[in-house]
Amino acid sequence: MTPEETTVLAEAAVEAVREASRQGRLVTSQDVLAALEADGTFLAPVGLESKEQPPLAEDLCALLAGILAESQEIASFESLSGGRTLYHAPALLSRTYARILDRKGFPLQLMVEEIRSNSRDYPRPVPVELFEAPPFDLTPEEIEHALKALAASPDHQDITFTTAPTGALYLFSTLHLERGYATFLAQRAESLVMNP
Amino acid sequence: MTTTDGGFAGKVLRVDLSTGKISTQDTREKYGAVLGGTGLGYQVLWEEVPAGTNAFDPGNKIVFATGVLAGTGVPCNGRTAVTCLFPTCWPKHLVGSGHMGGNFAAKLKYAGYDALIVEGKADRPVWIFIRDNRVELRDASRLWGSGIRRANLEISQEMGADCSVAAIGQAGEKLAPMAIVSNSLSHSAGGVGGVMGSKNLKAIGVQGSGAVRIAGDKGQWEQLIKFHLSILGGNNQHVVPSFPTPQSEYYNPGSRWVGEPGKRWGAADPPVEITGNIFDLNRIAYRTNTAAFFLGDGAWKHTVRGNGCTACPIRCHTVLSVPAVEAKYGIKKSAQNTCAGLFFGRTFFKSMPGGFKGPESLEACMVGMHLADDLGVWCNYGQLQRDFLKLQREGLLKAKLGAKEYNSIAWDKFEAADPAFLFDILPRIGERRGELGHVLSQGTAGLFSQWGISEEYWSRDHNAVYWKMGHPKHHANEDDGQCGVIINTQYNRDSQCHSHSNFVRNGLPLAVQKKLAAETWGSPDAVDAVGDYTPMNVHKARRARWSLVRKELHDCLGLCNWMGPWVASPLKERGYRGDDSLESRFYSLATGQKVDREGLDLMGERIFTLHRALTMRDMGEPDMRARHDTVPPWVFEDLSGAAPFTKGTIRMDRADIALAMDLFYEVMGWDKATGAPTKEAYARLGLSDVGKTLAESNLVPGSKA
Numbered sequence: 061m062t063p064e065e066t067t068v069l070a071e072a073a074v075e076a077v078r079e080a081s082r083q084g085r086l087v088t089s090q091d092v093l094a095a096l097e098a099d100g101t102f103l104a105p106v107g108l109e110s111k112e113q114p115p116l117a118e119d120l121c122a123l124l125a126g127i128l129a130e131s132q133e134i135a136s137f138e139s140l141s142g143g144r145t146l147y148h149a150p151a152l153l154s155r156t157y158a159r160i161l162d163r164k165g166f167p168l169q170l171m172v173e174e175i176r177s178n179s180r181d182y183p184r185p186v187p188v189e190l191f192e193a194p195p196f197d198l199t200p201e202e203i204e205h206a207l208k209a210l211a212a213s214p215d216h217q218d219i220t221f222t223t224a225p226t227g228a229l230y231l232f233s234t235l236h237l238e239r240g241y242a243t244f245l246a247q248r249a250e251s252l253v254m255n256p
Numbered sequence: 257m258t259t260t261d262g263g264f265a266g267k268v269l270r271v272d273l274s275t276g277k278i279s280t281q282d283t284r285e286k287y288g289a290v291l292g293g294t295g296l297g298y299q300v301l302w303e304e305v306p307a308g309t310n311a312f313d314p315g316n317k318i319v320f321a322t323g324v325l326a327g328t329g330v331p332c333n334g335r336t337a338v339t340c341l342f343p344t345c346w347p348k349h350l351v352g353s354g355h356m357g358g359n360f361a362a363k364l365k366y367a368g369y370d371a372l373i374v375e376g377k378a379d380r381p382v383w384i385f386i387r388d389n390r391v392e393l394r395d396a397s398r399l400w401g402s403g404i405r406r407a408n409l410e411i412s413q414e415m416g417a418d419c420s421v422a423a424i425g426q427a428g429e430k431l432a433p434m435a436i437v438s439n440s441l442s443h444s445a446g447g448v449g450g451v452m453g454s455k456n457l458k459a460i461g462v463q464g465s466g467a468v469r470i471a472g473d474k475g476q477w478e479q480l481i482k483f484h485l486s487i488l489g490g491n492n493q494h495v496v497p498s499f500p501t502p503q504s505e506y507y508n509p510g511s512r513w514v515g516e517p518g519k520r521w522g523a524a525d526p527p528v529e530i531t532g533n534i535f536d537l538n539r540i541a542y543r544t545n546t547a548a549f550f551l552g553d554g555a556w557k558h559t560v561r562g563n564g565c566t567a568c569p570i571r572c573h574t575v576l577s578v579p580a581v582e583a584k585y586g587i588k589k590s591a592q593n594t595c596a597g598l599f600f601g602r603t604f605f606k607s608m609p610g611g612f613k614g615p616e617s618l619e620a621c622m623v624g625m626h627l628a629d630d631l632g633v634w635c636n637y638g639q640l641q642r643d644f645l646k647l648q649r650e651g652l653l654k655a656k657l658g659a660k661e662y663n664s665i666a667w668d669k670f671e672a673a674d675p676a677f678l679f680d681i682l683p684r685i686g687e688r689r690g691e692l693g694h695v696l697s698q699g700t701a702g703l704f705s706q707w708g709i710s711e712e713y714w715s716r717d718h719n720a721v722y723w724k725m726g727h728p729k730h731h732a733n734e735d736d737g738q739c740g741v742i743i744n745t746q747y748n749r750d751s752q753c754h755s756h757s758n759f760v761r762n763g764l765p766l767a768v769q770k771k772l773a774a775e776t777w778g779s780p781d782a783v784d785a786v787g788d789y790t791p792m793n794v795h796k797a798r799r800a801r802w803s804l805v806r807k808e809l810h811d812c813l814g815l816c817n818w819m820g821p822w823v824a825s826p827l828k829e830r831g832y833r834g835d836d837s838l839e840s841r842f843y844s845l846a847t848g849q850k851v852d853r854e855g856l857d858l859m860g861e862r863i864f865t866l867h868r869a870l871t872m873r874d875m876g877e878p879d880m881r882a883r884h885d886t887v888p889p890w891v892f893e894d895l896s897g898a899a900p901f902t903k904g905t906i907r908m909d910r911a912d913i914a915l916a917m918d919l920f921y922e923v924m925g926w927d928k929a930t931g932a933p934t935k936e937a938y939a940r941l942g943l944s945d946v947g948k949t950l951a952e953s954n955l956v957p958g959s960k961a
Contacts, residue, residue: 084502181765238904241904244905
C-alpha cells in the first residue's frame with residue numbers, strides 16, 4: 061500500500077469504529093473488516109481487486125488491528141469472554157460504558173467490576189438497585205443469584221454489603237473501602253433526599 | 257432618563273409606604289460599587305436603618321434587588337435578593353436575605369428598575385403596582401386574609417397575564433417570622449414575609465415592556481452563553497448523571513441528574529418521553545427532575561414538566577399532578593416546588609408507611625405544598641419540622657401547651673403519618689393560632705424566647721442540626737468538613753451557600769475533584785473525600801473564602817448560587833473542567849466595564865465584608881469570633897465515639913476548627929483574635945468610611961482609645 065492508501069484505510073477503519081460507538085456497539089477487527097467490505101472502502105485503497113490471490117481474512121484483521129492500535133482516537137481492551145480485542149472511540153463511547161457493555165452477559169463479573177471500581181475511584185458503595193436500571197438491566201433474580209455466587213466464591217470475598225437505616229442495601233469492596241466508612245457513605249447517600 | 261452602558265436597568269425604585277412617596281435613584285451612581293442584589297440591600301441597611309431597629313419596626317427597610325445579569329439570556333439568572341433585618345435571627349434581629357427565583361427579577365428589570373426599596377408602613381393593606389414608569393400603591397383590603405394563590409390570581413387579572421406577582425399569605429400578614437414572600441406560585445424567599453406584613457404590604461405586581469441592554473459585542477455574548485450552556489450539568493451543577501452513559505466516564509447514583517432516555521413525564525398530556533442524547537444542549541431541561549430525585553422514581557408518572565426561573569434551562573421546580581389528592585383531601589391535583597419546599601409536608605412525620613419515597617410520602621408532599629405555599633409558611637430549611645419532631649419526641653409540647661390545646665391536636669393522624677394531619681398543624685402555624693402556632697411561627701427563636709428552652713440544649717442534638725442564632729446548618733461538616741463549618745459561622749441565618757457543596761457533590765471521582773481543586777484553589781488538599789477529613793490547611797480556608805465571595809457575587813448579579821459556580825463541567829474533553837472566570841466575563845460584556853476574575857471577586861469580598869460590618873454594628877460586638885462565629889456542640893461529637901479525622905465520621909476537632917477560623921480570618925485579612933475586619937481590610941476593599949464609622953464605636957481592632 062502506498063502511504064496515501066494507508067491513510068485512507070486508517071481513516072475508514074477509525075470511522076467504522078466511531079460509527080459503531082455512536083450506535084453504542086463495541087467492535088472487533090473482524091467487525092471493522094466486515095463494515096469496510098460492505099461499503100467497498102476496504103478493497104479500493106489497497107488495490108485488492110486486481111490481485112489474483114486475495115489475502116486471508118486473518119491477515120486483513122491483523123492489518124486493521126495494527127492501524128487501530130496506532131490511532132489516538134480509538135481504545136481497545138480484551139473481552140471478558142476471552143480471545144477478542146474490542147474497539148471503541150472513548151469520545152463517543154466511554155471506557156466505563158464499554159466495559160459494562162462487554163460484561164452484560166455476565167452478571168457476576170458485571171457487578172464485581174462496578175462494585176470494585178466505585179469503591180476504588182469515587183470512593184463509594186453502590187445501591188443494589190443500580191443493577192436493575194439501564195444499562196445493567198439485571199433482573200432481581202439475576203442479582204440475587206449473583207450475590208449468592210459471590211458469597212461462595214473465594215475470588216470475590218472482598219465483595220460485601222452494608223444496610224442503611226432506610227433498609228437500602230449497598231455493595232462495596234473491602235479491597236478499597238473499610239466497612240465502617242462504607243456504612244457511613246451508604247447512610248450519607250440515603251440522607252441526601254432529606255438534605256437538599 | 258438615566259442612561260446606562262448595559263446590564264443595569266438604571267434606576268432603583270423607592271416606595272415610602274408611610275407617606276406614599278415614590279421616587280427613583282440612579283443605580284450605578286448610588287449603588288454601582290455593590291453591584292446590586294444583597295450588596296445593594298446591605299448598603300441601604302448600613303446607610304438608612306439604625307442599629308437597634310426591630311425587624312417589624314416601620315424603620316426596617318425591605319430591599320428587593322436583582323443584578324446586572326438578571327433578565328438577560330445568561331443561564332440561571334432569575335434571582336432576586338430580599339434583604340432586611342431578619343426576623344428569625346435570635347436574640348436580636350440582624351441583617352439577612354431571602355432569595356427568590358421565578359420571573360420577578362426579569363420583570364423588574366424590564367420595568368426599568370434594578371431594585372425596589374420599601375420603607376415605612378402603610379396605614380391600610382396595600383399592594384405595589386409597577387408598570388414601567390407607572391408606580392402606584394393600590395388597595396389590598398380585599399386580598400388581606402387570603403392566601404398567596406388568590407392574591408396572585410387577582411392581581412394578575414388586574415394587571416394582565418405578563419406580570420409577576422410577589423405576595424405574602426396569612427403567615428406574613430400576621431407577622432410570623434417564619435413567613436415567605438413568593439412569586440410565580442412556588443419561588444419563595446424565606447423569612448421576609450412577616451416584614452412585608454408589618455408594613456401592610458400584601459404584594460408587589462410588576463410588568464415591564466423594556467429590555468436589558470448588553471454593552472459588549474453581541475457575537476461574543478452569544479458565544480459565551482453557548483459555552484455556559486455547554487458546561488451546565490443537572491440541578492446543583494451535578495456534572496455526571498446518576499446512571500452510566502456512553503458520553504461520560506463517570507456517574508453517581510446520588511446525582512440530581514436523573515433524566516435519561518426512556519424516562520417519561522407521565523402526567524404531561526400527552527406524556528413526554530425523553531429521547532435522544534441527554535448531553536445535547538437542547539436536552540438540558542430533561543436532566544433534572546427534582547421530584548424524582550427527592551420523592552423517588554414513582555414521581556416520574558406524576559410529572560407534568562419542569563418549571564423554573566427566567567432563562568434557566570435546569571427547571572428545578574417540578575410540576576406534579578396527583579389526581580388521588582383531589583378526591584382524598586379536596587385539594588388541587590397539581591403542585592410545584594423544589595428541594596425543601598417540595599417535601600415540606602412529609603418532614604412533619606417521624607416516618608412514612610412506604611418510606612420517604614413511597615406513595616404516602618408523595619401525598620404528604622402534595623398536601624404540604626398546597627398549604628404552605630398558600631399560607632406562606634417558611635420551613636427555615638427544614639428546621640421548623642425538625643423542631644416540631646424534637647418537641648414532640650421529648651414530650652416538650654405536652655409540657656408547654658395547655659392540656660386543652662395539646663389534646664386538640666390531631667395526634668392520631670400524626671402517629672398514623674396521615675397527610676391529613678397537615679390540615680391541622682400548618683394552619684395553626686400559618687395563622688398563628690394558639691400557643692403552638694404563636695411559638696412555632698417564630699422559628700427556633702420562639703422556643704428560646706417563649707418557652708425558655710436553652711439554645712445550648714438545642715444545639716447538642718444531632719438530628720435537629722441547629723446551628724446558632726435561630727438558624728440551622730446548611731451544608732456544613734456533613735458535606736465539606738472545615739470548609740462547611742467556616743461558611744456556616746458567617747451569616748445571621750442559614751448560610752444559603754452552595755459554592756462549596758455543589759463542588760463536593762458534583763459526582764466526579766475524588767482524584768478528578770482534587771485535580772480541579774489544585775487548579776482552582778492551589779492544592780489538591782483544598783478538598784477531602786466526604787467523611788474522610790484531614791486536618792485543616794490554608795487551601796481549605798481559601799476555598800471557604802472563595803465560596804462565600806462567589807455566593808455574594810451570585811446574589812448580587814442575579815445568578816443562582818444553587819447552580820453556580822461552574823468550576824466543574826460534564827465535558828470529558830475539558831477534563832471535566834468548568835470555568836472559574838465565567839461570572840466576570842459575563843459582567844464585563846453586559847456592562848462594558850472590563851473586570852477580570854480577581855477584580856470581580858474583590859467586589860464580592862467588599863459586599864461580604866459590608867455584611868460583616870453591618871452585623872458588627874448592629875450587634876455592637878467587637879469580638880465576632882467568640883460571640884458570632886460559633887459552632888454548635890454536635891459538630892464536635894460522634895454518637896458512636898469515633899475520633900475526628902477517622903474515616904466515616906463528620907466529627908470535627910475543636911483545636912482544628914480553631915485553626916480553621918485562624919486561617920480563614922487570615923486569608924480575609926481580618927483580626928485573628930476577634931474575627932473583625934481590620935482598618936486595612938476595609939481600606940483595601942474601598943470601605944474606609946465603613947471602617948471609620950465602626951472605629952468610632954470601637955468595633956475595629958486597635959481602634960480603642
